[in-house]
Amino acid sequence: MSKGQDITKNGTPMNGATSLVKSLEAAGVDVMFGIPGGAILPAYDPIFDSKIRHILVRHEQGAGHAATGYAQVSGRAGVCIATSGPGATNLVTPLADAAMDSVPLVAITGQVPSAAIGTDAFQEADIRGITMPFTKHNYLVTDPAEIPRAIAEAFHIATTGRPGPVLVDIAKDALQKETVFNWPESISLKGYQPKLQPNAQSISDAAALITQSHRPVFYVGGGIMKANASKELREIAELLGAPVVTTLMALGSFPHSHPLHMGMPGMHGSVAAVTTLQKSDLLITLGARFDDRVTGKLSTFAVNAKVIHCDVDPAEIGKNRFADVAVVGDLKHTLIALIPALKAALAKNRPDLSTWLRQVNNLKSTYPLGYDKPTDGSVSPQYVIERIGKLSAPDSIYVAGVGQHQMWAAQFVPYELPRTWLNSGGLGTMGYSVPAAMGAKVAAPDTTVWSIDGDGCFQMTNQELVTCALNNIPIKVAIINNESLGMVRQWQTLFYEGRYSNTNLESKRVPDFPKLADAMGCVGLSCDRPEDVDKTIEKALSINNQPVVVDFRVHRDAMVWPMVAAGTSNDDIMIAREMAPDWDSQEL
Amino acid sequence: MSKHILEVLVENSPGVLARVAGLFSRRAYNIDALTVGPTKDPAISKMQIDVDVEGHALEQVISQLDKLINVISIKEILPANVKPAPTDTQPDYQN
Ligand SMILES: Cc1ncc(C[n+]2csc(CCOP(=O)(O)OP(=O)(O)O)c2C)c(N)n1
Ligand SMILES: [Mg+2]
Numbered sequence: 001m002s003k004g005q006d007i008t009k010n011g012t013p014m015n016g017a018t019s020l021v022k023s024l025e026a027a028g029v030d031v032m033f034g035i036p037g038g039a040i041l042p043a044y045d046p047i048f049d050s051k052i053r054h055i056l057v058r059h060e061q062g063a064g065h066a067a068t069g070y071a072q073v074s075g076r077a078g079v080c081i082a083t084s085g086p087g088a089t090n091l092v093t094p095l096a097d098a099a100m101d102s103v104p105l106v107a108i109t110g111q112v113p114s115a116a117i118g119t120d121a122f123q124e125a126d127i128r129g130i131t132m133p134f135t136k137h138n139y140l141v142t143d144p145a146e147i148p149r150a151i152a153e154a155f156h157i158a159t160t161g162r163p164g165p166v167l168v169d170i171a172k173d174a175l176q177k178e179t180v181f182n183w184p185e186s187i188s189l190k191g192y193q194p195k196l197q198p199n200a201q202s203i204s205d206a207a208a209l210i211t212q213s214h215r216p217v218f219y220v221g222g223g224i225m226k227a228n229a230s231k232e233l234r235e236i237a238e239l240l241g242a243p244v245v246t247t248l249m250a251l252g253s254f255p256h257s258h259p260l261h262m263g264m265p266g267m268h269g270s271v272a273a274v275t276t277l278q279k280s281d282l283l284i285t286l287g288a289r290f291d292d293r294v295t296g297k298l299s300t301f302a303v304n305a306k307v308i309h310c311d312v313d314p315a316e317i318g319k320n321r322f323a324d325v326a327v328v329g330d331l332k333h334t335l336i337a338l339i340p341a342l343k344a345a346l347a348k349n350r351p352d353l354s355t356w357l358r359q360v361n362n363l364k365s366t367y368p369l370g371y372d373k374p375t376d377g378s379v380s381p382q383y384v385i386e387r388i389g390k391l392s393a394p395d396s397i398y399v400a401g402v403g404q405h406q407m408w409a410a411q412f413v414p415y416e417l418p419r420t421w422l423n424s425g426g427l428g429t430m431g432y433s434v435p436a437a438m439g440a441k442v443a444a445p446d447t448t449v450w451s452i453d454g455d456g457c458f459q460m461t462n463q464e465l466v467t468c469a470l471n472n473i474p475i476k477v478a479i480i481n482n483e484s485l486g487m488v489r490q491w492q493t494l495f496y497e498g499r500y501s502n503t504n505l506e507s508k509r510v511p512d513f514p515k516l517a518d519a520m521g522c523v524g525l526s527c528d529r530p531e532d533v534d535k536t537i538e539k540a541l542s543i544n545n546q547p548v549v550v551d552f553r554v555h556r557d558a559m560v561w562p563m564v565a566a567g568t569s570n571d572d573i574m575i576a577r578e579m580a581p582d583w584d585s586q587e588l
Numbered sequence: 589m590s591k592h593i594l595e596v597l598v599e600n601s602p603g604v605l606a607r608v609a610g611l612f613s614r615r616a617y618n619i620d621a622l623t624v625g626p627t628k629d630p631a632i633s634k635m636q637i638d639v640d641v642e643g644h645a646l647e648q649v650i651s652q653l654d655k656l657i658n659v660i661s662i663k664e665i666l667p668a669n670v671k672p673a674p675t676d677t678q679p680d681y682q683n
Contacts, residue, residue, distance in 0.1 A: 132607055133614050137657040140602065157657060191599060191660045315651035318644050 010182050016144030017042035017175040020108070021050050023151035026183045029079050031055065031070065031442055032108075033063035037083025038123060040110030042175035055442065055471055058463040060087050062435035064094020066464070068103045069399060069439025072422045075228065077104040077158045078439060084110045085123030088169070092130060093429060095165045099134035100426025101249060102226060104163035106154045114142040114171040128169050136164030137192075142171045144179035156187045161194025162313040163226055194312060198329030198337055205325045206284075206308045207341040211349045213282035213306070215356045216242040219265070222249025222425065223287015223311060227331035230254065230418045233286065236339050239346070241353055243360045245273040247288055249425045252415035262364055266294045267564050268407040271367035271581050274562070274570050276360045277302050279588050285309045287331050290320035291426070300569035310334045359588050367562075367581055369411050374555040379530050381480045381554040382408050388450060388478055389413035391537045395420065396448040397440050401433035401457030403487040405480035407560045409452040431460030437475045438468050448476065448541065455481040455507040462516070468547045469521030476540050477517075477549045482556045483508045490559050494577070508553055517549035528553035590642035591620065593665040594650070596635040597627070599658040607656050608635065617641060617649050632660065 008014075008022040020043050024032070031053040036044040047054050057063045060082040067078030082091050088109040098105040112121040128140045137157050139150045147170065154166040210216060218237055224230065224246075230253045237244050237260050244254050245265045254261055263270030265277050277283065277294075283305045288294070295301035298320060309316070309323035310331060317326040327334050371382040385408045389398075398413055400406040400423040415421045422440060424432040437451035458479050468475055489503040507513075514524025523546050527536040533552075540548045562575045575581055598604045605624060612619050620638040627634050641649055650662050 128603060129606065132603070132610050189657060192657045313655070315648065315655055317651070319648060322644070 007183070008181050012181045013178060014181055015042070015175065016147055016170070016177050016179050018046040019144060019147045019179055019181045020151065020170065020175065021046040021052070022181055023148045023183065024052060024079065025050060026148070027151060027155045028076075032079035032081055033057050033066040033439065034081030034108075035060055035063065035083070035087060037087050037110065039084035039112055039172045040081065040087070040108070040175075041083070042172065043081070043108070043110065054081075055467060057435070057467050059461065060090030061093055061431065062438070062461055062464040062467065064091045064105070064107065065097070065429075065432050065435035065461070066439035066442070067105050067107075068094060068098050068101075068432075069422055069436030070443045071103050071105060071439075072436070073397060073419050073440045073443035075419070077106050077155055079106050079108070081108040082110075083123065084112055084127070084172075085125045088127035089125055089130065091167075093431075095131050095167065096134040097424050097427040097429045097432065098165040099136070101424065102163050102222060103165065104158040105165035106151075106158050107165060107167040109167065109169045110175070111140065111169045111171045113173040115173070117142075117171065127167065131167050134165070135167050138167040138169065140169045140171070142174050144174045144177045145182070147174065147179070148181060148183045152184050152187055153189065157189075157192065161192075161196075162223075195314070195328055196312070196330040196333055198310075198327045198334045200337075202325060202327040203334070203337045203341050206310075206327055206338060207345040209282065209306060209308060209325055210240065210284065210342055211345045211351060214351050214353065215279060215281040216240065216284055216353070217262075217276050217280040217282070218242060218244040219247075219277060219283045219285045219288050220244060220250045220253060221247045221286065221288025223331055224250050224253040225418055227287065227312070228418070229332040229335055232332060232335035232339065234258070236335055236342065239339060239342060241357070242284070243276050243357065245269075245276060247291075247294055247425075248410055248423065250288070251410060251421040252418045255416045256414040257416060262360055263369070264410055267296070267566070268411070268560050268562065269294075269564075270364070270369055271562055271573060271575060272360060272364040274564065274573050275363050275581075275588065277305075278570050279359075280305045283307045285311075285323075286335075287311060289316050295320065296564045296570040297568055300571060359586070363586065363588070366586070367575060371558065371561075374558070376555075377530070378555040379528060379533060379552060381405060381482060381552070381558050382412050383530065384478065384480065384533055384552045384554060385409050385452060386412040387533050388452070388537055391534065392448050392450065392541060396450060397422065397444060399423070399433050399437040399440055399449065399451050401451075401453040402428045402430045403454040403457060403485070404482070404490060404558070404560050405452055405454045405486070407487075408480070430454070430457040433457055434461050434475075434477060435464045437477070438464050438473050441468075441473045441475045451475055451477040453477055453479055454486065455479055455483060455505055455513075456485045458513075459505075459507070459511075462520070465517065465520040465522050465547055465549065474544055474547050477547070478540075479513055479549065479551050481507055481513065481551050481553050482558065484556055486556070487560070493559065494565070513549060513551035517547075522547040522549050524549050524551070526551040526553065590640065592639050592641065592646055594637045594639060594653075595663045595665050596637060596653065597660040598633050598635055599660060600631050600633045601658055604633070604658045607658060608637070608653070611652060611656065615648075615652055617645070636665075
């Protein structure tokens with residue numbers, strides 16, 4: 001637990017609300033996102049005096065995603081705060097989102113006074129009950145003396161082991177009553193002792209299995225980011241000289257430009273990444289969870305591969321795929337132990353991976369990611385995203401919504417650095433981008449932050465641009481306006497005979513995005529000709545004292561390729577409609 | 589058909605029964621029977637959970653249960669005349 005300078009002394013009398021704020025200070029919080037209301041109101045009085053920056057959002061969902069964006073960029077816990085009832089239920093989506101993507105988040109909610117709990121009181125909602133399935137843990141505090149311990153434990157649980165969201169619901173009377181501040185010296189939880197140091201036997205078994213493999217691949221997931229283990233990943237990948245695939249949650253953990261990088265696997269992954277997994281004889285799995293979007297039809301996934309599964313969460317081992325060697329521990333610790341063990345093992349027996357590397361590199365050069373330019377002179381969405389990636393500084397942060405634009409942002413921006421790519425991978429939450437970008441910008445105020453959003457997603461949470469405008473959080477939003485719920489439309493094209501039921505948003509007619517941006521205190525720009533794309537991006541990049549929104553009016557029929565259709569095998573990957581790779585020309 | 593009996597020590601905190609029951613429900617594990625009782629330590633309760641799973645699935649049940657912060661320990665109770673089955677499942681590197 002980080003220590004601020006002027007931590008309040010234990011034993012100081014104060015009310016519960018002050019104790020809450022002092023606890024947040026003691027936990028090292030520097031910013032939180034929230035909206036007041038009746039039940040949490042006592043806390044807002046001491047917040048007024050606190051050195052913690054409170055950013056007043058326009059919707060609690062925005063507070064939750066902003067806290068997530070902040071956490072994903074900073075690596076520290078994000079904090080959001082809301083009132084009881086509707087305030088708390090508005091946090092449900094970001095909490096579920098954070099649980100799926102293992103984001104360290106602490107949510108504070110006010111609850112009706114303890115005597116009223118269970119009476120269907122005004123603005124009462126059982127938020128502890130509601131959020132049980134998708135918080136790592138949660139609390140209902142009715143005794144003011146318990147506040148500091150609950151907060152200390154919440155931060156401890158959220159940020160250690162496999163990170164995740166923790167909610168602390170505090171009854172209004174507990175905030176109002178007098179108490180004595182008592183920040184715990186240490187935290188010991190009988191039922192929670194995450195295992196960080198891997199077992200020595202598992203490390204030597206892993207090293208031994210690697211030396212027996214002739215077609216190994218590093219299958220790297222979001223866990224690598226949480227463990228801050230990019231450096232170690234690069235070291236072990238180069239030591240073995242095996243190909244690396246990085247999932248949607250791991251983009252940037254291994255440089256895109258690295259010759260061993262095969263790209264992203266999964267439903268819209270590269271042919272090289274998907275096929276490298278499929279044909280491998282050993283998946284060296286680092287903080288990945290065999291999600292269905294990566295494995296395709298599970299029974300046909302990498303059928304000839306053995307599995308080394310390294311994860312801090314023991315419950316991930318064997319959940320979807322049997323692990324021949326399980327290494328439970330923090331990935332950084334794991335790799336620090338595995339690198340010398342592997343070095344020693346390779347010194348005795350170094351398998352020849354040259355054929356394997358030639359094969360996968362051949363796939364990589366034969367099937368690069370690409371797209372067709374529209375023939376009608378309209379703007380291609382992939383081109384816009386590619387140009388944004390080229391023209392922005394190398395350390396820029398990209399925060400996607402959910403849909404086609406998200407996949408293109410994953411495919412066409414070359415991520416070189418960890419924590420520069422944020423998205424809602426597990427839950428697939430439309431509306432994530434603008435508020436998460438806001439949180440990202442708060443965590444990295446000197447870095448360019450692009451929200452790459454869909455016209456559909458943008459209409460879910462764009463009100464946080466008001467928050468950005470008023471609080472000097474100058475993010476840049478690229479709306480990839482294909483006037484439709486494009487990803488759903490793509491499925492209708494492919495699987496519903498082009499019957500476009502309720503996917504036409506008409507967002508080239510209404511709303512007028514630049515005007516909307518202007519009304520929210522942002523600069524609104526628009527672009528609908530390929531030759532204006534660079535100019536417009538440069539204009540957006542030159543404005544740094546205000547948020548900027550660019551309405552990129554793009555071709556509506558562009559599709560995301562490659563694609564492994566849901567429920568089918570990765571072997572059936574399509575590089576375009578009804579077009580499989582030419583397997584006969586590959587030696588795999 | 590494979591019945592296993594788990595003895596689970598939990599912190600006696602409000603909501604702990606809902607946490608355990610909710611976990612079984614959302615992960616689609618079947619509970620045959622569940623009883624909760626006190627222990628000598630008033631801060632700790634004992635649950636006995638009869639589950640109808642085996643192999644990997646039993647390990648999943650145990651690991652997922654173990655993730656609940658209020659769950660302190662989980663032990664499988666074997667009937668007096670039964671020897672533990674040879675493990676053909678995940679290598680146990682967890683402890
Ligand atoms: C909250 C929520 N509702 C519905 C969906 C289902 N969904 C997934 S992608 C998508 C379309 C998104 O449209 P848009 O933001 O315009 O992105 P595009 O695919 O057009 O790039 C929808 C409706 C979702 N993921 N999240
Ligand atoms: Mg769209």
